[in-house]
Amino acid sequence: MFIALRDLWFARGRFALMGAVVALVALLMVLLSGLATGLVDDNISGVRSLPASHLAFSADGGVAFNRSTVDRDQWEGLAATPGVTAAAPLGNTLFNGQAYADPDVAARASAEIARDGTAATKGTAVDLALFGMEPGSFIAPTPVDGSPLGSRPDGVLASKALLDKGVKIGDEIVLDRVGTKMVVVGTTGKDNYGHVPVVYAPLTLWQEATFGAPGSDPATEPPAIHRVATLVALNSSGADLAAADAALELKTVSKQEAFNGSPGYKEETGTLLMIEFFLYIIAAVLVAAFFTVWTIQRRHEIGLVKALGGSNRYLLKDAMGQAFIVLVVATAVGAAFGIALGAVIMAATPVPFALAVGPVTVAAVLVILMGLIGGALTIRRITSVDPLIALGGAR
Amino acid sequence: MTLSLHDVSLTLGDGDQEVTALDHVSLEVPPGELLAVVGPSGSGKSSLLAVAGALLRPTAGRVTVAGNELADLDDKARTRVRLDHLGFVFQASNLVPSLTATEQLLLLPHLAGRSPSSGRERARQLLDDVGMGHRADRRPHQLSGGERQRVGIARALMGEPSLLLVDEPTSALDHERGREIVELLAREAHDRGVATVMVTHDTAMLGSVDRVLTMADGRLAAPAPATHT
Numbered sequence: 001m002f003i004a005l006r007d008l009w010f011a012r013g014r015f016a017l018m019g020a021v022v023a024l025v026a027l028l029m030v031l032l033s034g035l036a037t038g039l040v041d042d043n044i045s046g047v048r049s050l051p052a053s054h055l056a057f058s059a060d061g062g063v064a065f066n067r068s069t070v071d072r073d074q075w076e077g078l079a080a081t082p083g084v085t086a087a088a089p090l091g092n093t094l095f096n097g098q099a100y101a102d103p104d105v106a107a108r109a110s111a112e113i114a115r116d117g118t119a120a121t122k123g124t125a126v127d128l129a130l131f132g133m134e135p136g137s138f139i140a141p142t143p144v145d146g147s148p149l150g151s152r153p154d155g156v157l158a159s160k161a162l163l164d165k166g167v168k169i170g171d172e173i174v175l176d177r178v179g180t181k182m183v184v185v186g187t188t189g190k191d192n193y194g195h196v197p198v199v200y201a202p203l204t205l206w207q208e209a210t211f212g213a214p215g216s217d218p219a220t221e222p223p224a225i226h227r228v229a230t231l232v233a234l235n236s237s238g239a240d241l242a243a244a245d246a247a248l249e250l251k252t253v254s255k256q257e258a259f260n261g262s263p264g265y266k267e268e269t270g271t272l273l274m275i276e277f278f279l280y281i282i283a284a285v286l287v288a289a290f291f292t293v294w295t296i297q298r299r300h301e302i303g304l305v306k307a308l309g310g311s312n313r314y315l316l317k318d319a320m321g322q323a324f325i326v327l328v329v330a331t332a333v334g335a336a337f338g339i340a341l342g343a344v345i346m347a348a349t350p351v352p353f354a355l356a357v358g359p360v361t362v363a364a365v366l367v368i369l370m371g372l373i374g375g376a377l378t379i380r381r382i383t384s385v386d387p388l389i390a391l392g393g394a395r
Numbered sequence: 396m397t398l399s400l401h402d403v404s405l406t407l408g409d410g411d412q413e414v415t416a417l418d419h420v421s422l423e424v425p426p427g428e429l430l431a432v433v434g435p436s437g438s439g440k441s442s443l444l445a446v447a448g449a450l451l452r453p454t455a456g457r458v459t460v461a462g463n464e465l466a467d468l469d470d471k472a473r474t475r476v477r478l479d480h481l482g483f484v485f486q487a488s489n490l491v492p493s494l495t496a497t498e499q500l501l502l503l504p505h506l507a508g509r510s511p512s513s514g515r516e517r518a519r520q521l522l523d524d525v526g527m528g529h530r531a532d533r534r535p536h537q538l539s540g541g542e543r544q545r546v547g548i549a550r551a552l553m554g555e556p557s558l559l560l561v562d563e564p565t566s567a568l569d570h571e572r573g574r575e576i577v578e579l580l581a582r583e584a585h586d587r588g589v590a591t592v593m594v595t596h597d598t599a600m601l602g603s604v605d606r607v608l609t610m611a612d613g614r615l616a617a618p619a620p621a622t623h624t
Contacts, residue, residue, distance in 0.1 A: 002498075002501075002502060002505045002511060003491060003493065003494065003502070006491075006493040006494055006498065007493045009493070010492060010493030010534070011493070300489075301491055301492065304485070304489055304491065305491070305502075305506070306474075307448070307450060307477065307483055307485075308477070308478075308483065308502070308503065308506060308550075309474055309475070309477040309478030309479075309481075309503070309506050309507065309554070310474075310506045311471070311474055314506060387450055388445055388450045388451065390483070390485055390489060391441055391444060391445055391448075391450065391485065391486075391562050
């Protein structure tokens with residue numbers, strides 16, 4: 001790259017301008033990938049962290065968390081299916097609630113809901129996704145801090161995301177309208193579902209909160225509600241899940257596929273993917289346009305080098321090497337700014353944003369790759385130059 | 396003979412637009428001779444350079460450069476012949492804009508696949524020879540037309556060519572500078588034993604030339620008497 005490197009320096013203004021635009025594209029890609037990772041985490045990290053390979057939804061509701069209901073016969077049937085190593089019911093409902101540090105105040109709020117349907121005594125408003133699971137089942141999370149699920153009937157584990165909102169171990173949460181009261185006994189990692197923090201509760205507490213009459217005494221609930229959950233989480237090693245689905249009227253999908261059943265998941269990831277897709281195309285077109293103009297400007301010089309004895313191979317190596325250097329430097333600068341800006345966003349704003357090594361690397365490599373493809377589109381303009389143009393008068 | 400053309404014809408274009416650029420041209424240039432080919436534009440003298448320089452294939456006839464019969468060679472081998480045996484001096488300012496004078500010369504060993512620094516000593520020597528030693532680190536836009544042409548000549552000599560092809564070297568220069576350039580070419584041709592063919596339309600520059608041929612309508616003619624005054 002004898003000429004290419006010197007051209008880079010000689011035309012540094014033009015290359016800096018183009019590099020700046022590539023850097024901005026790379027910066028945008030890093031921010032978008034951070035936002036995509038953040039949104040995915042915000043939406044389904046609670047489901048993703050379940051130690052299950054598959055999730056079974058009721059056959060009639062399709063794969064949708066908010067339309068599925070399964071009963072005890074189905075999860076016991078799945079657990080008895082050969083090849084299913086573990087199966088456990090999982091309840092999943094979104095709630096609004098109030099968190100109270102003082103148990104007496106929480107009790108008063110719960111009583112107000114039982115009497116009036118709404119609590120006049122306000123605590124800290126919290127949105128949460130209540131995950132009901134049988135204490136001791138294979139999906140029950142191990143607490144990071146505090147006691148495990150089942151240490152008391154109304155004891156729940158709160159996601160770290162809820163702790164960030166000021167809830168602590170020992171606080172009580174009262175669900176709006178239904179008035180169900182629970183005590184935070186432990187904490188888990190940062191699990192979210194549907195953009196709100198997950199609260200892990202014993203299955204019976206989830207059943208009462210979801211199906212019980214508002215303000216009713218759990219003891220007087222009809223026993224039927226204790227037979228239901230939203231779906232079945234299972235681990236399969238070679239089980240005939242299609243046959244089990246047919247026999248038990250279930251729809252079993254891998255955990256990955258089940259993400260699509262979370263409200264908004266497909267739309268959010270789809271929108272971002274489309275924006276990213278177009279940005280990659282723009283990166284390629286941009287680099288192609290720049291190097292096309294640049295090659296046209298250098299046409300005479302290319303003919304001259306050919307007349308002096310430079311081969312097409314020599315000139316192409318020069319041109320692609322030059323494009324590679326510009327792209328790598330510009331992308332590195334853009335990605336570095338993106339990561340720095342992302343760190344500020346994570347620290348200072350509530351925007352769901354997460355920087356992960358994988359997606360950021362993929363984004364950077366793709367920007368470089370698309371740029372090289374764009375640069376490669378100008379190859380013909382180099383090979384087609386006739387060395388004869390170096391002879392001024394020759395026609 | 397370093398260069399020999401035997402009964403060479405070149406037809407350009409096709410159909411109604413067909414133009415005979417070279418019409419049965421035969422020519423021999425021995426080592427160390429500076430030959431000037433004079434003629435008006437369109438007479439075919441640039442075509443002569445292109446054919447001798449392995450840039451165009453003649454329609455008929457044989458071209459031999461330093462023992463290589465060009466008709467037998469494919470494009471890649473012709474590029475190699477240019478690299479190994481030919482030196483070109485182009486019209487004014489045909490230098491790579493981003494390279495310093497020294498680097499213009501060092502480009503040649505690099506094109507031949509050698510390390511550019513291997514030619515550093517020779518490049519310095521050549522720039523001294525053409526009187527450009529003191530401006531070795533300037534880029535083309537910092538040099539005058541005559542200085543650029545001197546660097547162009549040094550570059551053409553860098554590859555130790557046996558044949559030097561020179562295209563209108565004085566077209567961008569005033570009379571005095573032009574005469575100096577032709578004198579430089581004659582000296583280098585004689586000192587190094589390089590066969591040199593210079594085409595020009597400028598008959599006032601031929602004082603130090605060994606032999607002059609005139610070209611008209613694609614045909615080479617006997618020496619013009621006017622040049623011997």
